[in-house]
Amino acid sequence: MRVRPAPDPLPVIESLDELADLVTRQPDVYLRYSHGPETDSDETASCDYEADVLMPGLSVSAIAPEPWWPRPVQDWIARRIRQYAQLHEPGRFPWVLTGRVVGHGPDHEPLVTDIRPIAALGDRALAEAAARYREEFEVGRDSTTGQRPNA
Numbered sequence: 001m002r003v004r005p006a007p008d009p010l011p012v013i014e015s016l017d018e019l020a021d022l023v024t025r026q027p028d029v030y031l032r033y034s035h036g037p038e039t040d041s042d043e044t045a046s047c048d049y050e051a052d053v054l055m056p057g058l059s060v061s062a063i064a065p066e067p068w069w070p071r072p073v074q075d076w077i078a079r080r081i082r083q084y085a086q087l088h089e090p091g092r093f094p095w096v097l098t099g100r101v102v103g104h105g106p107d108h109e110p111l112v113t114d115i116r117p118i119a120a121l122g123d124r125a126l127a128e129a130a131a132r133y134r135e136e137f138e139v140g141r142d143s144t145t146g147q148r149p150n151a
Contacts (some may be wrong), residue, residue, distance in 0.1 A: 011119040016128040019096070019121065020073040026098065031114060033084055033094050037117035044096045046108050053137065057102045057111035070137075072127035078132040081121070093120040105136065 013019045023029050029127065034040055046059035061084055065076035096119055099112030 010117060013096070013119045013121040014122045014124050016074050016125055017085060018076060019044070019077055019125055022096070023077060023117070024073055027064035028062060029096050029118065030099065030110060031063045031080060031084070031094055031096055031121075032058060032060045033092050034058075035091055036093065036095060036114065037097070037121075040115065040140070046105065046111065050106070055105055057113045058095070058115060059105050059109050060099070060112050062110055062142075063096070074132060075136050077113050078129040080139060081126065081129040082133040094126070095119065096121065136137055 013022065040058055045057060046055045047053070047063050048055055050076075061080055063080045068099055069076050084094075095117060097112070097115050097117050099115040102109045102113050103111045105111055
């Protein structure tokens with residue numbers, strides 16, 4: 001696997017609109033939560049810990065909306081960011097990249113190689129994503145029954 005050097009320092013995307021503009025121009029952008037591109041080196045690959053199997057690339061999340069999505073790009077992106085927010089912990093942060101998809105992991109997530117780091121997501125962009133997710137979605141609504149939370 002090859003990781004192209006990140007710009008030093010890694011640029012920061014400061015707003016959800018800025019990220020939406022990037023994704024609209026370049027839909028093959030992925031989101032990754034890790035210690036950053038400098039630690040995701042040529043020897044790094046994601047691991048399926050449940051099966052104890054090293055995967056052929058880094059696990060990422062696609063953040064571009066699907067063609068059928070009728071709502072604003074920002075809604076889709078905010079939802080994708082929030083679905084993996086638990087991975088944002090001390091020393092780890094969300095950043096965006098492009099790369100070559102070489103397969104999919106056990107949760108159907110893309111596995112990429114030939115990674116080109118683009119930017120980290122700034123605190124304001126993350127706060128905007130969290131607020132938009134809460135405002136625009138029925139968080140926790142059951143996708144099999146349509147039941148609302150606490151109904």
